[in-house]
Amino acid sequence: MRVLVVNAGSSSLKLSVLDDDDHVLHAVNEHLERGEDPGPVIQRFLNSQSVDVAGHRVVHGGDHYRNPVVIGDDLISNLDHLISLAPLHNPPAVRAIEALQRLRPELPAVACFDTAFHATIPPEAYTYAVPADWGVRRFGFHGLSYEWASNRAAELLGRAVESLRMVACHLGAGASLCAIDRGKSVDTTMGYTPLEGLVMATRSGSIDPGAVLEAQRRLGLSASETEEILNRRSGLLALAGTPDMREVEGLALGVYLHRLRALIAAMAAALNGVDVLVFTGGVGERSAIIREQTCAGLTFLDVAIDGAANSAVGDDDVDISASESAVRTLVVHAREDVIIARAARRLVDLG
DSSP states (O other): OOOOEEEEESSSEEEEEOTTTOOOEEEEEEEEOOTOOHHHHHHHHHHOOOSSEHHHHHHHHTTTOOSSSSSOHHHHHHHTTTTSSSSSTHHHHHHHHHHHHHHHHTSOOOEEEEEEEGOOHHHHHOOOOSSSSGOOOOOOOOOOHHHHHHHHHHHHHSSOOOGGGEEEEEESEEEEEEEEEETTEEEEESSTTTTSSSSSSOOOOSOOOOHHHHHHHHHHHOHHHHHHHHHHHHHHHHHHSSSSSSGOOOHHHHHHHOOOOOOHHHHHHHHOOOSSSEEEEHHHHHHHHHHHHHHHGGGGTBBBOOOOHHOOOOSOEEEBTTTSSSBBBEEEOOOHHHHHHHHHHHHHOOO
């Protein structure tokens, strides 16, 4: 069964075809302008590919979707109601689903949700201390990445995932952490939306709500203007003038690392200790400096890495721990496509 995996980001469209052994047969990563129709890109890709089923990554499933689902007419309308919760990512995902339905209406398709992995977070971790009629709670994101990373880390260590306490760091343009207790998410840094938590490329991460209210009053900002600033004009872009981690230094880098180390410690506290620290995502996989400086501030957790192994990380998943370290530190390359492809095959077979 050949699976078309569709990963629509805020400014990109990743398409790949995986075979039964999860090998990538063909893949493209196309830049799309905000609001651009992905149909032409999908059409060109399908002109040269034979596929049996499609799997779509959807960032926010809200309370509705805790597992992958076969796409039907009701999914689009339900996702429309969730756009405000993930304004950078859900709209492109909906456009990609609609485009593929137009182009290949007979093709069965499955939606996989980044929030679903975090359905196991307990109430004390997902509840906000605000009036209940606000209807808000922590959802968490990057779940497809965490599902892959946790199982792959256990495989690398020759251990059962059910025996390990992991802190997984998905570091990219969007960034979050997850406390994974024996394969289950028990805490995470992103919240009701992907804005909470770490400093990101253009997103602020956690900020005092009072500061946001004061900025709105003083600058006369509307809710939509504030949302735009916090999502697209904050983070590293606001601190350093660039969202590119390769060009960030000085205070901006210090702020990024301070928040990262502090929240790794918070995730370790949620686990009552940590056995494994996992770096994944574009920055987590490619930046030896970020891994080195992050771990240098985590010696109190018994984290120590081998400098040579850290500098030599390439395309393979590796253990970069120092030999004396009680905590194993791994670099795992993100493979959300595998999780999506497996879910698509499973649901179509069951259907």
